Amino acid sequence: MLLEGMQTSLTFIRRLGMKLQCNSTAACPDILELSDGSFAVIGSDITHEAGKLPSDAGCGPDERIIRIPRELLARAKRDIPDAM
DSSP states (O other): OOOTTOSSOOOEEEESSOOOOOSOTTSOOEEEEETTSOEEEEOEEOTTTSOOOOTTOOOOTTOOOEEOOHHHHHHHGGGSOSOO
């Protein structure tokens, strides 16, 4: 799978945490590890609703601010490495 803006082909390795119970399998938030060691997040795009970011944060033209449920991140915590 080639992600937009990426120069290399990436594949999804695993889901972090447990899959949430969703009403629709077509739209369900998730956190996935990629083959290059980075992570992909599936969630609601709130870029235009997010308001003013902190002064030391920014959202580039090719980036989006994504909302994920607190439960999703809490369940994924055990799968997120402590070290680089």
